[in-house]
Amino acid sequence: MKKRRFVFLFCLLWLGFSFAGLAAAEPSKGGEIVVGTDQNTTTMDPAMYQDAASSQTMINVYETLVIYDAEYKDIIPYLAESWSHTDDLREWTFRLRKGVRFHKTENQPGREMTAEDVKYSFERTLKISPMKRLFMLDHVEVVDPYTAKLVLNQPFAALLAVLTDVGSAVIPKEDAEKWGGDFSQHPVGTGPYRMTEWVKDSHMTFERYNDYWNREWLPHPLKVTYRYIVNKTAMTTALLSGQVHITREVLDQDVKKISDNAGHRVVKGAPCNVYAFYMNATRGPTTDPKVRELFFRAVDVSQIAKALFPNGSGEAAYGPIPPGSWGYNPDVRSFYTAYDPARAKELLAELGKKPGELKLRITTSEDERRKKAAIIAQAMLKKVGVEVEVQSLEWGSFMGVASKAEADIYAIGWTWYPDPFFYVYYMFHSEKKGSYGNGGAYNNPEVDKLIDLGASVGDQQARTGHYRKAEELIMGDRYYFPLYHMYAMNGVDNRIADFHPTPQGSVRLFGPDFSSYLNPDS
């Protein structure tokens, strides 16, 4: 009898211990993460893509020579372990990692990646990319199987930033040639995931590739699904009801709703974008410097930002380089022409115009925020006696009008890498006249020179100096009226750990130095 009781007690204790052991076990780091995205992946072919939304799904399958670290501060080695460049910044040599393998397919046995693949991938992009992403590249030389030399057609200091882009990913020739134009449907790279399902306009599923070449970098989630949800309210509902774990964007009015909810948080990333009114430099009233100064004096940008972002998902901008870029100048306001409505009225008199005689037209796309900004500016200008017509066109028409210098003033939005080059060059260099970035045909030879200088020296501090000087000239010319920077905002389920926002807002779940995971117990 006693013996029996002892056995029973022993069993009870043993059971208790095993449960205690269960409770203390490591949280499960596998599982499935569901990302809600308001923008659709249009292609899975790195060379062909033109939109940030496609890049966030591609980074699961493809890898690049270099990548930004988790905080988006430094560029760190990825497929390349080291690199060097000549003093004139025209030749860049990359040492590749050994043992990097492509996914196994019917076209190749999961073979090792070599410098030949780098050459093939980059030259393919050079040839077919509609974005001309590698416009600075002349050709690639294969020095030996693990060394590739990129020969440029101009000195180009921002090359590494371009190479972090998944558009510059390394792909296997066999698969790309086999599928041709349909490579997008059969993406093959060296990354830790493979695409297993793509239901167009609905969702995409990526499953972890367990033969991935680098065990140390293997991310936690076994499965990552991207659900495409256009309607922002539906997106917030899906997040709060647990149908998605991370959203790509948060509307300003939903910030409170999500952060007040016990199971969720809003994660903010430093903005890497700038929105502005850009005035025409070749024709119309804005060619008169007094009209441009009047605009700056009459429109209070801080009020516009307050009206658009009452919950703080954006802030007023005072220059073209955003805070998320290392080229951002904290003193940028010293170049800025401050709001002063009394001076604006004087300027109107100096122009010899009575109230109501000066007429301007602001052209925007159908983007709600930009329309709103234009309407607020319209009211402010009306107060000082300037009549403004706000014209909003759908994207196709808007692009035509904006890039051909047919608008008095157009609303431009610009999001790119953290390197300042991508803001100043595309929007202010005279080479970019006739494109959306410099649609008003702004042309200042001094600014051109500084931008070219900024791209032709390797030292970041020296580059920053050139760009700041350029920024000062640009703001002094007053063609570019900065409006706001928007924070990258993600709505995140609290069970998601180790999540890092990107400045573009697109969702990145892993890198060589981190991996997000879903912790079901927290």
Add this chain to the structure above:
Amino acid sequence: MGRFALKRFLQMIPTLFFVLLVIFSLMKLIPGDPALTLLGPEASPSDVAAFREELGLNKPLPVQFLTYLRNVARGDLGRSLIYRTDVLTLIAERLPTTLVLSLCALSIAILLGVPLGIFASIHHNGFWDMLITVLALLGVSVPIFWVGMLLIVVFVLNLGLLPSVGLGSWDKGLWNVVSHFILPSCALAFQSVGTIARFTRSSMLEVLRQDYIRTAHAKGLRSRLILERHALRNALIPVVTVAGLQLGHLLAGAVLTESIFALPGLGKLMVDAIMRRDFLLVQGEVLVIALLYLLVNFLVDLLYALLNPKIRKSFGGA
């Protein structure tokens, strides 16, 4: 009957031609250049010119239209500019979602609307009749997105019973797939329930006033038998037409529903295509939707002719 069917069928061809002509002209008339939209802000003028050349956008409009017609006749709707795949493939991928959604909504509308209408007509001018009429009016006048949001708040956020975004996956089981369709179908059916109920009611009242119903009553037949045998069959003939027309209506309403519930149907594809000047895709979609609409109408007419001999006679066939 055969001749009637053939005649009705042949009538569809000029309609389709006209639809194609109108949509082709519209796509040419709206401002915005597909080349600029697609090649992005960085395209050089020479790229744009090459692109226009490749798509034949430099040829005179009548030539472009005739080329398009010839290709359509061969079953080639062209390649989408955004997705870089065949338009036909894209439509085929999304058509099932929109069709399933519309047909589910139609079934719900008929299964609820017809009994409600009959019930109201039996209790003519009574409390139930009033209540159902008020509800039907409410149903017709409430916008889809509002109903959709309401359903989401109740069944997703408060009760946590059903999913509200996207399609399910077969590998997660049948229920996963079915459950994703429940809320969108209900939201889409909401308006049609009211329409069908009101129509059934008035059609029933019309029949119940007829002489032969009175005769049946005089013969001492039980009310229930009169309803089932004599009244219903005749009263439901016009309801068939309305239900058919409702399907067209639902196809249109599916666009909004797909947006609220993030379903990958034709509606979403269409909006994207228009926004991005993917003119071949827009033309292809309009063609397919018009064809569907015409087919539904054709089938409704056939059904109507089967149910009502007078119609067949008027076509001179038998």
